[in-house]
Amino acid sequence: MDLKLEAIVLPVSDVDRAKTFYEAAGFRLDVDNTFSDDYRLLHFTPPGSQCSILFGKGMISTAPGTAQGLYLIVSDVEQARAELIGRGIEVSEVFHDAGGLLHHGHEDGDAIHQGAGQERIAGPEPDRTSYASYATFSDPDGNGWVLQEITERQPGR
Incomplete structure (x- = not known):
């Protein structure tokens, strides 16, 4: 059985600030969808990577900044x-x-x-x-x- 790591959800406090940062870092913006006032999903992929990051509003309850390593x-x-x-x-x-x-x-x-x-x-x-x-x-x-x-x-x- 193949298990392929597809995405990692990052906890962020300010979605637009995080979007600006990852765009500046050269990550490719794949998705930026707002589904409601309480739910927004952004999907970025680092250059050359098969694994992406996700972050947004209403996605994760983990404290911002706690993803390490x-x-x-x-x-x-x-x-x-x-x-x-x-x-x-x-x-x-x-x-x-x-x-x-x-x-x-x-x-x-x-x-x-x-x-x-x-x-x-x-x-x-x-x-x-x-x-x-x-x-x-x-x-x-x-x-x-x-x-x-x-x-x-x-x-x-």
Whole structure:
């Protein structure tokens, strides 16, 4: 059985502000439908992605900004970071973890890739090993995104 992740619902406080942000980030607007005064649905797809994001009014009761660790896979993290900055998006410096590939975690609501007791090291991973270099950004509500550089997939992917 194939299970394909199709969409992730993001909790946002201001639908129009979120729409402006994701348009600026280069996500494609697929749907913007208002069904009633209490229900509006927006559907965006990141460039090159098979999975989309949904947000709107009357869609989710989760607190705005609580979606964290939303990974966007890129072939060149420095180039992706520069493009987002050129679009007006604030993006962290590129970093890698001390000690190499570690488990996923988060700190102070910021989406990061870091193991317990590990620290971020500035710049991409020196050998540019796949899965090892990152940058982060957040939407206006604080929903946290991670750019992860992958140039070669692990077996079975």
